[in-house]
Amino acid sequence: MKHTLFLFVILLGLFACQDDDVFFDIKMSEDKIRFEPVPGGAMMYYSLPADMDVFAVNLRYKDCRGHEMLKVGDYGGDSLLLDGFNEAQKNIPVSVTLVNHRNEESEPLHLTFDTQDSAPYSFFEKAEVSSSWGGFQLIYDAPKQVSGMLHVFYLGMNPLTQQMDTILMKSSPIIKGGDTLLFPLQQERAVNTVVVRTQDYRGYRVKQQIWEDVEAYFPEKLDTSSLKFIDVRGLSIENDEDKSGIKYLFDGDIKGDQRMKSGKGNMVHTFLAGPGATGAPFIIDLKGERVPAQVRIYTMLNTLKYNVLGVDYFTKLPKSPLGGIWLS
The missing domain is CATH 2.60.40.10 (Immunoglobulins)
Structure with missing residues (x-):
């Protein structure tokens, strides 16, 4: 009986092994x-x-x-x-x-x-860093399916250590279809070194590229006496008595001081055009090859259509010592 039970236990063990x-x-x-x-x-x-x-x-x-x-x-x-x-x-x-x-x-x-290049890897194939006003710009293209981050640095003075260092300008997800990013710099430098780095969403760095000698464009005010204003359809209202005409476009009065000092509501000291001036062409001849950086246009505010020449005009324009057309 003892041997029979022992054999039975062995058989159970074998069946258990087979089940495993x-x-x-x-x-x-x-x-x-x-x-x-x-x-x-x-x-x-x-x-x-x-x-x-x-x-x-x-x-x-x-x-x-x-x-x-x-x-x-x-x-x-x-x-x-x-x-x-x-x-x-x-x-x-x-x-x-x-x-x-x-x-x-x-x-x-x-x-x-098989796989295709990821967005952080292929980023630099269609990425370009170029000069911009007061700094630089980054233009890139990206596929429809994107992932990962981009980090933009430039070589500048670290305000804490007072030593040259890579300063982070922006961290951003890579945008589907691409994007254009502008980076005006607080530290004015004529030439800059730009570092762009990509990273996947798991935190691993993918690639990095350095652009050296990237120029920054800085605007300067153009002397308005060198400009030529062309009224193509002759719509400008030239009136010496009411002080309106083309010359008031470039007189440098950006706050309406002349009108306020005159104390006469009918003297507007401004440029007027019409009727039919909406959408009409007006040309400013720069008389040379220049790239416009800014165009500042000052006009009346809080004035009703039927009361343009009324006496209730007052300005709420921001205080600024600068005005006119700005060029490189």
């Missing part, structure tokens, strides 16, 4: 899976088998840094994003397994997929 070797035997069909390369990875489109034992699908692969990645899909979706890549790659191995409700996995199906 049993695995989930439904395998994912390869024709139910499709990969499509996208920036920074690939999209896997799948269709799970109509089987009550199937609970989910697991994907395992390694990203560009060799980290093990696990993606899980179920019947609630039909696609998974396989991310974690920067530079475009081909034939990246991936294993696909089905999972049942006991978290048992099927025999793996081994496949490969």
